[in-house]
Amino acid sequence: MRIDIISAVPDLMHSSFNHSILKRAINNKLVEVNLINLREYAIGGKSKQIDDYAFGGGAGMVLMIEPIDKCISQLKSERTYDDIIYMSPDGELLTQKLCNKLSLVKNIIILCGHYKGVDERVREHLITREVSIGDYVLSGGELPAAVLSDAVIRLLPGVLNDETSALSDSFQDNLLAPPVYSRPAEYKGWGIPPVLLSGHGANIDKWRHEQSIERTKLRRPNLLH
Ligand code: SAH
Numbered sequence: 001m002r003i004d005i006i007s008a009v010p011d012l013m014h015s016s017f018n019h020s021i022l023k024r025a026i027n028n029k030l031v032e033v034n035l036i037n038l039r040e041y042a043i044g045g046k047s048k049q050i051d052d053y054a055f056g057g058g059a060g061m062v063l064m065i066e067p068i069d070k071c072i073s074q075l076k077s078e079r080t081y082d083d084i085i086y087m088s089p090d091g092e093l094l095t096q097k098l099c100n101k102l103s104l105v106k107n108i109i110i111l112c113g114h115y116k117g118v119d120e121r122v123r124e125h126l127i128t129r130e131v132s133i134g135d136y137v138l139s140g141g142e143l144p145a146a147v148l149s150d151a152v153i154r155l156l157p158g159v160l161n162d163e164t165s166a167l168s169d170s171f172q173d174n175l176l177a178p179p180v181y182s183r184p185a186e187y188k189g190w191g192i193p194p195v196l197l198s199g200h201g202a203n204i205d206k207w208r209h210e211q212s213i214e215r216t217k218l219r220r221p222n223l224l225h
Pocket of ligand 1 (some may be wrong): 030086087088089090109112113114115117118131132133134135136137138139140141142144
């Protein structure tokens with residue numbers, strides 16, 4: 001899979017892709033992530049302009065259509081994209097279901113907005129999907145793009161050490177994950193459920209499944225309907 005992320009401040013995302021699971025996935029060539037600086041497509045020579053005032057006035061700058069169009073056109077001339085996504089607070093809410101779906105595609109572009117957002121014509125003519133990471137507003141689309149990429153990349157075959165690991169995470173099968181424990185088995189007098197020490201695989205699986213259902217009923221009953 002290839003993810004091209006277009007941003008006015010790509011440095012904001014470096015850390016996310018340069019550590020731990022995502023770094024390993026990239027090094028092992030399970031995914032290719034390109035952080036593209038929108039300023040490379042700026043208009044007006046030296047001034048490197050990518051934003052301008054909003055028509056009609058009001059506070060806040062708007063990312064201009066021309067640099068974004070030039071950048072997306074360049075990428076599209078090199079390969080075909082399954083989706084061109086704009087991160088936006090008014091987009092479709094990011095869910096595990098959407099991540100599962102995106103993990104099956106080959107090439108995507110993620111466009112990060114900044115300031116007041118992007119010229120609406122970008123959204124009307126160049127974008128195929130708009131995604132929000134929640135009902136709150138951030139300063140830019142970089143953290144949302146990193147969130148989306150992380151959630152998708154960890155689903156790619158070979159990225160997690162234990163192949164079944166992502167399948168037992170919350171939201172797969174509409175259930176929350178059961179509690180997990182590690183050593184020591186007793187700490188400050190706080191113990192762990194004895195079944196986990198029983199060595200009895202079937203009983204442990206049964207307990208975990210029951211816990212998942214209990215937890216979902218209690219915390220997110222809407223998932224069960
Ligand atoms: N004026 C816009 C917010 C702009 S915030 C509005 O009121 O809807 C600047 C940029 O941050 C947006 O263009 C978007 O790319 C990104 N962003 C902010 N919050 C986000 C969220 N919850 N999900 C996804 N992207 C978000």
